[in-house]
Amino acid sequence: xxxxxxxxxxxxxxxLSRSDLAEAVGLTKSTVSLLVRGLIEEGWLVEREVxxxxxxxxxxxxxxxxxxxxxxxxxxxxxxxxxxxxTSLTGExxxxxxxxxxxxPTADSCIASLAAAxxxxxxxxxxxxxxxxxxxxxxxxxxxDRGVVQQAPNLGWHAVPFAAxxxxxxxxxxxxxxxxxxxxxxGAAALGEHEFNPGSNSNPLLYVSINQGLGAGVVVDGRxxxxxxxxxxxxxxxxxxxxxxxxSCGRRGCAEALIAAPLMPYLPGNPGALEPDPQAxxxxxxxxxxxxxNLATAYDPGCIVLGGAAMTVGDSFLQPALDVLKDYxxxxxxxxxxxxxxxxxxxxxxxxxxxxARHRLTRPTPPLPASGGLSTDSKESA
Amino acid sequence: xxxxxxxxxxxxxxxLSRSDLAEAVGLTKSTVSLLVRGLIEEGWLVEREVxxxxxxxxxxxxxxxxxxxxxxxxxxxxxxxxxxxxTSLTGExxxxxxxxxxxxPTADSCIASLAAAxxxxxxxxxxxxxxxxxxxxxxxxxxxDRGVVQQAPNLGWHAVPFAAxxxxxxxxxxxxxxxxxxxxxxGAAALGEHEFNPGSNSNPLLYVSINQGLGAGVVVDGRxxxxxxxxxxxxxxxxxxxxxxxxSCGRRGCAEALIAAPLMPYLPGNPGALEPDPQAxxxxxxxxxxxxxNLATAYDPGCIVLGGAAMTVGDSFLQPALDVLKDYxxxxxxxxxxxxxxxxxxxxxxxxxxxxARHRLTRPTPPLPASGGLSTDSKESA
Numbered sequence: 001x002x003x004x005x006x007x008x009x010x011x012x013x014x015x016l017s018r019s020d021l022a023e024a025v026g027l028t029k030s031t032v033s034l035l036v037r038g039l040i041e042e043g044w045l046v047e048r049e050v051x052x053x054x055x056x057x058x059x060x061x062x063x064x065x066x067x068x069x070x071x072x073x074x075x076x077x078x079x080x081x082x083x084x085x086x087t088s089l090t091g092e093x094x095x096x097x098x099x100x101x102x103x104x105p106t107a108d109s110c111i112a113s114l115a116a117a118x119x120x121x122x123x124x125x126x127x128x129x130x131x132x133x134x135x136x137x138x139x140x141x142x143x144x145d146r147g148v149v150q151q152a153p154n155l156g157w158h159a160v161p162f163a164a165x166x167x168x169x170x171x172x173x174x175x176x177x178x179x180x181x182x183x184x185x186x187g188a189a190a191l192g193e194h195e196f197n198p199g200s201n202s203n204p205l206l207y208v209s210i211n212q213g214l215g216a217g218v219v220v221d222g223r224x225x226x227x228x229x230x231x232x233x234x235x236x237x238x239x240x241x242x243x244x245x246x247x248s249c250g251r252r253g254c255a256e257a258l259i260a261a262p263l264m265p266y267l268p269g270n271p272g273a274l275e276p277d278p279q280a281x282x283x284x285x286x287x288x289x290x291x292x293x294n295l296a297t298a299y300d301p302g303c304i305v306l307g308g309a310a311m312t313v314g315d316s317f318l319q320p321a322l323d324v325l326k327d328y329x330x331x332x333x334x335x336x337x338x339x340x341x342x343x344x345x346x347x348x349x350x351x352x353x354x355x356x357a358r359h360r361l362t363r364p365t366p367p368l369p370a371s372g373g374l375s376t377d378s379k380e381s382a
Numbered sequence: 383x384x385x386x387x388x389x390x391x392x393x394x395x396x397x398l399s400r401s402d403l404a405e406a407v408g409l410t411k412s413t414v415s416l417l418v419r420g421l422i423e424e425g426w427l428v429e430r431e432v433x434x435x436x437x438x439x440x441x442x443x444x445x446x447x448x449x450x451x452x453x454x455x456x457x458x459x460x461x462x463x464x465x466x467x468x469t470s471l472t473g474e475x476x477x478x479x480x481x482x483x484x485x486x487p488t489a490d491s492c493i494a495s496l497a498a499a500x501x502x503x504x505x506x507x508x509x510x511x512x513x514x515x516x517x518x519x520x521x522x523x524x525x526x527d528r529g530v531v532q533q534a535p536n537l538g539w540h541a542v543p544f545a546a547x548x549x550x551x552x553x554x555x556x557x558x559x560x561x562x563x564x565x566x567x568x569g570a571a572a573l574g575e576h577e578f579n580p581g582s583n584s585n586p587l588l589y590v591s592i593n594q595g596l597g598a599g600v601v602v603d604g605r606x607x608x609x610x611x612x613x614x615x616x617x618x619x620x621x622x623x624x625x626x627x628x629x630s631c632g633r634r635g636c637a638e639a640l641i642a643a644p645l646m647p648y649l650p651g652n653p654g655a656l657e658p659d660p661q662a663x664x665x666x667x668x669x670x671x672x673x674x675x676n677l678a679t680a681y682d683p684g685c686i687v688l689g690g691a692a693m694t695v696g697d698s699f700l701q702p703a704l705d706v707l708k709d710y711x712x713x714x715x716x717x718x719x720x721x722x723x724x725x726x727x728x729x730x731x732x733x734x735x736x737x738x739a740r741h742r743l744t745r746p747t748p749p750l751p752a753s754g755g756l757s758t759d760s761k762e763s764a
Contacts, residue, residue, distance in 0.1 A: 203610060220607060227682020228585060238676040239710070242623070250713040294620040298680045300609020328621070331632040 002027060003035050004362045007044055010065055011362065012198055015048075017060030036063065043069035043130065044089065065089050071129055073118060073178075074192075074354030075136040076185060076347075077110060079154050079212050084117045085350040086125070089132075089358060091196030093347060095124045107149075107160040115169040122174050133179040133357030137188035137349040138162065139213050143230050147182045150230060153248060154212050181360045185209055185349045186233060187224050190217025191359050192344060192352025193305050202302035206295060207342070208235070209349070210288070210310035214260040218299055236260065240290050258287040260310065268312050281316045288317070289324025296325075296337040307342035307349075384409060385417050386744045389426055392447055393744065394580055397430075399442030418445065425451035425512065426471065447471050453511055455500060455560075456574075456736030457518040458567060458729075459492060461536050461594050466499045467732040468507070471514075471740060473578030475729060477506045489531075489542040497551040504556050515561040515739030519570035519731040520544065521595050525612050529564045532612060535630060536594050563742045567591055567731045568615060569606050572599025573741050574726060574734025575687050584684035588677060589724070590617070591731070592670075592692035596642040600681055618642065622672050640669040642692065650694050663698045670699070671706025678707075678719040689724035689731075 005025050010016060016024070022032040039045040046066040067088040076083040079101075086095040099117040101110065118134065125131075140152025147163025163180045170176055183191075190207035194200070205219045214236030218225040225232040236256035237249055244253025245261070262284045265274045292304060310317065322339060329336035342348040387407050392398060398406070404414040421427040428448035449470040458465040461483075468477040481499040483492070500516065522534025529545025545562045552558055565573075572589035576582070587601045596618030600607040607614040618638035619631055626635025627643070644666045647656045674686060692699065704721060711718035724730040 204607075204614075220602070221605075223603075225586075225602060225681070228684035229682055232586075232680070232682040234679055234682070237714070238679045239672050240624075242672065250715065251710050252713070290621050290624065294676065295680070297616055297620045298614070298677070299607070300611055300614035300616070302610035328633050331634070332619070333632065 002031070003039060004364075006032065006035055007039065007065070008362045010045065010063055011195065011358075014064050014198055015062040017062060019060055021063070040066075067092055069129070071125065071131045072354035072357045073121060073131055073134040074188075074347075074350040074352065074357070075114060075118070075134065076349035076353065077114070077136065077138045077155070078349075079139065082110065082114045082117055083347070083350050084114070084121050085347055085354060086121050086131075087351055087354040091192070091351055091355060093351065095121050096347070096350075097121050105155065107155075107157050107162070107165065110155075111162070111165050111169055114166065115173070115175075118170070118175055119173055127174070131175065131178050133181060133361050134175070135188060135353030135356035135360075136162065136166075136180065136182045137185035137353040137356070138182060139185050139211065139215070141230050141234060142182050142184050142187075144181070144183050144187075144226065147180060149182070179357070179361065181353075181356050183224075183353070183356050184215060184217065184230075184233070185211075185352075186215040187217035187226075188356045189307055189342065189344075189348040189352035190219050190305070191224060192348060192355040193342065194219045194222070195355035195359055196351065197343070200303070202338075204299050204301045205303055205305065206299055206301035207305045207307060207348075207352075208292070208295065210260050210263070210306065210308040212260060212264060212309075214256040214308075216295065218301070220299075235291065235295060238291060238294060240287055240294075255287065255291045259284050259291065263310050263313060263317065266313060267309050269309060276313070276316060278316060281313060282320045285317045285320030286324050288321035289328075292321060292325055292337070292339065293328045301337065304337055304339045305342055306339065307344075311341055311345075384413070385421060386746075388414065388417055389421065389447070390744045392427065392445055393577065393740075396446050396580055397444040399444060401442055403445070422448075449474055451511070453507065453513045454736035454739045455503060455513055455516040456570075456732040456734065456739070457496060457500070457516065458731035458735065459496070459518065459520045459537070460731075461521065464492065464496045464499055465729070465732050466496070466503050467729055467736060468503050468513075469733055469736040473574070473733055473737060475733065477503050478729070478732075479503050487537065489537075489539050489544070489547065492537075493544070493547050493551055496548065497555070497557075500552070500557055501555055509556070513557065513560050515563060515743050516557070517570060517735035517738035517742075518544070518548075518562065518564045519567035519735040519738070520564060521567050521593065521597070523612050523616060524564050524566045524569075526563070526565050526569075526608065529562060531564070561739070561743065563735075563738050565606075565735070565738050566597060566599065566612075566615070567593075567734075568597040569599035569608075570738045571689055571724065571726075571730040571734035572601050572687070573606060574730060574737040575724065576601045576604070577737035577741055578733065579725070582685070584720075586681050586683045587685055587687065588681055588683035589687045589689060589730075589734075590674070590677065592642050592645070592688065592690040594642060594646060594691075596638040596690075598677065600683070602681075617673065617677060620673060620676060622669055622676075637669065637673045641666050641673060645692050645695060645699065648695060649691050651691060658695070658698060660698060663695060664702045667699045667702030668706050670703035671710075674703060674707055674719070674721065675710045683719065686719055686721045687724055688721065689726075693723055693727075 018032050022029040047061045067090040070089050072087050074085045081100040084097045097117045097120050099113050141150045149160040149162045163182050186209035194205050207217045216233040216235045237254045239253045241253035245257040247254035247257035262280050266276050325336045344351040400414050404411040429443045449472040452471050454469050456467045463482040466479045479499045479502050481495050523532045531542040531544050545564050568591035576587050589599045598615040598617045619636045621635045623635035627639040629636035629639035648658050707718045726733040
């Protein structure tokens with residue numbers, strides 16, 4: 001995996017020279033030069049012109065991830081539609097196809113419609129533009145290693161071998177054999193904010209996704225928290241109110257029931273959206289503030305990123321959340337956590353899913369679950 | 383760090399042979415044999431007798447962490463006392479000294495009393511028993527890299543350079559120069575449950591500490607979550623009730639105010655403890671259930687371990703918590719998370735602090751904060 005170690009390093013530190021890279025990854029300069037030549041030929045890396053500054057002589061050539069040749073596909077499986085984007089290796093949006101669901105999507109109908117949308121995006125590029133991988137973000141809990149959707153309550157799915165089904169559907173098409181990666185939608189969006197933001201040092205990075213469902217993705221030291229059963233970050237079912245409103249999960253007082261569900265009638269994008277009810281938006285926002293306080297306490301994130309359809313509601317929802325966070329911080333004489341909305345707006349999950357593909361393709365196989373005193377790090381890079 | 387990689391591997395997988403180790407860490411068998419010889423001489427490892435089973439011939443000699451020679455010291459800085467333990471490299475308790483605080487302990491008086499207790503424990507062993515390191519668990523947020531206590535509200539400490547002060551106090555004593563490691567008490571206890579439990583594959587492991595303060599430590603893939611400012615796991619300040627009871631931090635409705643504070647008058651160990659009030663214990667227990675539900679949702683732990691002085695209250699406090707967890711699970715038709723009390727009882731923090739010392743001594747320097755797409759793993763083991 002030495003080649004991909006170079007790519008990973010340049011993702012985080014654009015503009016390094018071959019010598020810089022050699023030092024950073026512990027290889028000889030001649031090995032690095034050889035690997036870099038191959039990576040440039042294949043479209044991963046690009047050299048940029050050196051600005052010569054008079055008498056300092058020729059500077060080492062800076063290397064960058066090539067934003068022009070290779071492509072990633074990213075998919076958001078939404079409750080209402082499938083959204084497919086194509087991005088460059090550095091996350092710039094290159095194409096987008098949205099395919100609304102006709103009715104309640106079964107896994108089969110959804111996969112058929114997804115395959116068609118993927119091929120439509122593929123057809124917008126010359127055949128010689130190579131597609132490295134397809135990432136897919138799904139509103140539910142996903143066993144990413146096996147590509148299986150464990151539970152997607154808002155889609156009514158249970159134990160769907162999504163990657164295997166999609167792989168089969170894409171057989172004998174121009175996308176045959178392209179690697180597939182499936183993840184929870186908030187996890188994918190969190191990876192997008194992390195991977196496609198090289199200047200950032202928000203660690204941990206917490207992404208909170210508010211759609212019909214509510215979930216979070218947490219990236220710590222460059223890796224997504226997954227938990228023991230792929231449920232880490234399912235924070236829509238944190239309880240904010242004892243005996244509160246009934247949640248779709250069956251419990252009472254969950255964040256999802258107090259924040260996401262009450263917003264749904266007011267989303268501008270919804271057909272038949274109601275006039276905003278200031279009190280409902282304020283209450284949902286204040287509960288969001290309480291949730292963010294609790295998440296900040298649990299993970300101590302360097303930055304909290306908010307995304308999802310609920311962002312379209314705007315300040316009448318978000319401002320009360322920020323006010324509550326600030327009130328808690330003031331009471332404890334601390335600075336409130338840093339909160340911002342997603343840099344990729346409505347494409348946060350799709351572009352995040354493209355980032356997921358890059359993340360997985362440029363890394364060694366995922367570490368085994370650690371036990372006892374053994375760090376998996378040494379195994380991974382052994 | 384190849385030597386310590388072998389030690390780490392044997393911590394997690396006791397009984398491996400030299401060949402097993404060579405394969406596991408990617409070294410030649412002759413290199414491993416050489417390193418193992420040194421580690422045996424120094425007291426880290428021990429060979430055990432092979433049971434010969436007739437015609438199978440001689441089996442490779444199994445290696446173990448030596449439980450008999452080297453020592454670790456672990457410290458709990460409590461609100462009421464300093465507790466020092468000595469343990470073997472595998473976590474067995476070898477000695478214990480408890481030194482109650484005379485009055486409200488300042489950092490200086492506490493460090494003086496700690497130094498005396500450490501030397502008292504040291505004096506219980508022959509001079510030739512080597513002490514590898516001293517771990518210290520503190521009820522507050524700690525910058526572990528610098529050994530600085532950022533905040534310890536229940537001790538009234540702020541920005542105390544604890545490691546530096548203790549190092550100075552131990553100068554020219556039999557403990558001069560022994561490496562010191564400082565951490566939040568719940569984090570230390572979490573490492574204890576992880577490091578000294580080789581059979582476990584609870585990943586993440588969540589330890590919830592309930593004393594006058596309430597906090598958690600989370601071990602993911604063999605590493606403690608620390609957060610962006612060393613505040614990760616400060617879950618005593620998760621808000622469980624809007625406008626609830628005032629917390630010592632200044633906020634309202636924090637877990638600490640609803641769970642830990644109401645228990646304090648009833649702790650059997652407290653001088654002047656009151657007769658248990660079933661309603662108060664039940665209410666605190668039910669709030670603990672709500673907190674554990676939220677923590678299970680945030681981290682998806684393989685196991686939740688409970689510890690701290692509150693455990694002495696017993697089932698009238700713990701059973702309501704388990705009941706609430708079970709009710710939530712039943713409502714969502716899921717299995718409740720696995721919950722148990724600490725294996726080390728009243729020594730959970732002290733033995734955990736000893737584990738902290740082993741954890742830090744057998745690992746490379748902590749990874750740098752990751753940014754962009756670069757995993758720090760490759761750096762660490764490069």
